[in-house]
Amino acid sequence: MSGRHLDHQFDAELEDITRRVLSMGGLVENQVSQALYCVACPTPEVVQRVLQRERDVNAMELEIDREVCSIITRRQPAAMDLRLLMALSKTTANLERAGDEAVKVARMGKAMHEHSRTRDFPTSGLRIAGDLASEQLSKSLDALARMDAPSALSLLEDDLAIKAALEGFVRSMITHMANDTRSVRAGLDLLFAAKAIERIGAHAKNLAEFTIYATNGLDVRHSSSAGRLQPAAPSA
Template sequence: MADKHLSSQFDSELRTVSTRVLEMGGMVESQIRTAVYALSQFNPEAADQVIEMEARVNALEVEIDRELSSIIARRQPTAIDLRLLMAISKTTANLERVGDEAEKIARMVKSIAESGTTRSLPASDLRLEADLASALLRKALDAFARLDAATAVAILKEDDAIDREFDGFVRKLITYMMEDPRTISASLDLLFVAKAIERIGDHAKNIAEFIIYVVKGTDVRHKPIENVESVLK
């Protein structure tokens, strides 16, 4: 009976820390939304909100890591429970980096707004890439909440669409800079924005890989998608 009680406590602790991860994910999603709004309007005030939120995201990462260390020390988990705790740690690290990318976007928005060249830049062309990256992160968080390996595999495939949008935008931006060299400085800032959005997609992909690791016990990082799909069979 004591073992059952300890197991119930452990399950409760796992649920609690998983909920904290999803809370962190919600904060990061809010950062992205605000950063994209700041970009669409070249709004420095919205950009400042994103930058201010970064401290809260960082603090939550530290709190979750502390909780994980405590659980591992007290419970000495094995097998799937240990994999889940490892995946939670990796997921929080990736969410913190997503927050960093959102902050980067905000800082670039402020730089572009100060340059006075906002009207001549194709910033609106980044909307699709941003929407794809935001949706992919949302899907990764949903898959994490359900430990849904099938959805995680789908996320790995969908990341390619973000990469294609990024490549297309870079080509368009090069054309803008060639046609009007006065836009080069602001265009480079916008290039960093595009890369930050692309990296958000990469972090969503990383989270998906950790989900597969928890559920299937197989590390699928750096493996072709065909090999990853075979893990689910």
């Protein structure tokens, strides 16, 4: 972004707000990683760290939103910069929601282990989906940091692999619970965790879409393929 404006202070403000969004993303990445660990080995300390991260992430979302509004009011940015600020604002909202889903995963993991001593759940599909969602979040944040639209575009189909892994997991869990009714309560906790992981992947996909919008002005939401992308409507 540097060098785009004669007003170098505006450049600095845009770079600073981008940096803060990426810092928030790093917190959520850690939150998701800790939450996934809770599914296998929940401890009060790890669960507490996930909850603490939620408070930090929520505070950052509010701070960033206030700063974005302030910049728009003071600077009245032109189309490209306005797209960037809108994309960053939407990114913070999706990061906060991904953090909320991470809290659900951590709590469900803790509850599962409290409800049952069963350790033979067929969780391989859940672990695969969790790893994929975490990786997609990391890649989406990296594409945002580099304002790399081609890389962001390549991530738009990654959530299909997450959904496929979770579909297999759900089928296995239904069979397992049907054969062992004592495992139903803990199994339901795992199924709720699976839904939260799917949503984390969806929020990561949204981040990639916002990067494409910020850099190219293309609104790729709900597009089934790159060939159907249409330019975003021009800013008023």
